[in-house]
Amino acid sequence: MLCYHPSLDMLVDYSSGALALPHALAVSAHLDQCAECREQLKRLNTLGAELFSEQPTSASDSQLSALKANVLEAIQGQTEVSAKTEVTQASELNETLKDIPASLRRLIPKGFDSLSWMSLTPSFKLAMLSSEPGGAQVALSRIKAGAHMPTHTHTGNEITLVLTGAFSDEEGVYRRGDFICRNDDDKHKPRVTKDAECICLIVLDAPIEFTGWLTRFLNPIMRRFHPNNTPAEA
Template identity: 60%
Template structure:
């Protein structure tokens, strides 16, 4: 069961086509597995179409359109959450045989093992999928079962989507399909569950920064490979 989802603001930007491409990729991948957010997107698209059809494009109306749009969206979201409680649940996905998400097949042709992984510790490695010039980095992180990623902070926003396995930190436990959004104020030490390795899709607006006395030596490497650092 998926417990963590994109915010209504992120879903709204996605439905409107105004979300940055790297972030849209994460949302698209989440949507492949999340019945609840699929329904939200359909509602947002219908609501947005209705609002724009009913609104003349003069300057005064356009200035109030965004506020009106979000008010209606939030009301609709509340109704949607209530209705989801009584709707029939979708069929369970066979996670053991789940293939590479469709949205990632442009980067991953056959399997995760075929990627060019950079090992940062005996239990933790990373594979860069795409760097936006001077912008965000799309990457995969891979951590062995029962191991932890070094304690780190964020120098920008980070989106994490769990593709395989599960991990926990000070704020909760995250499993396949969960969508986690962190900002620069957050510091954590993810720990992978003992039953399987954990593979996550990440979008980093700026490099993470390790805080341990030894792992700090990795920070120059992380910065070197992040497009944000070349600005």
């Protein structure tokens, strides 16, 4: 059973389409693993549809009927294609992809080991998934069993979604599927459980800052690879 979830405000923004794409990706990956939040989202979507239907419209009844027919036809077609695709994907799913939420498989099509991992310490690696200039950074962190990530603070908001393994910090223990939000008031030292390595999806609005006297040399690297510090191409 998952213990940590996106806030209601975040789910409302996700339902309405107002959530930034990197954050929406993290929420979607959590939804793939959380029946409780999927049910909450279903209620929010229903509420949103009811509110939308109450808005006045200048379209004629015939135009609305035609639009509805076209939408239903498109949905039916997409559902049939989706069903066929899901059957195919299910038959092809193997051990390499089983720990990767469906929402992330386009970014990680060949499994975790196929990514380009950057070693920051002997036990801590990062792999960049998306770094659009001026936006949030989407990456994976990978920490060996029993090891810890260096103590750090946040210079902006951070979302962490556990994909494999588990870790703990001063505020709790987090397992596969748990969704954790941190802001610039937080300082912590995540430690991975001893039974398995831990891989997490992380979304960073701004670079983290390592505070240990031996690990502060990593801060320029973190700033260099964060899109808020990467100039846009001309």
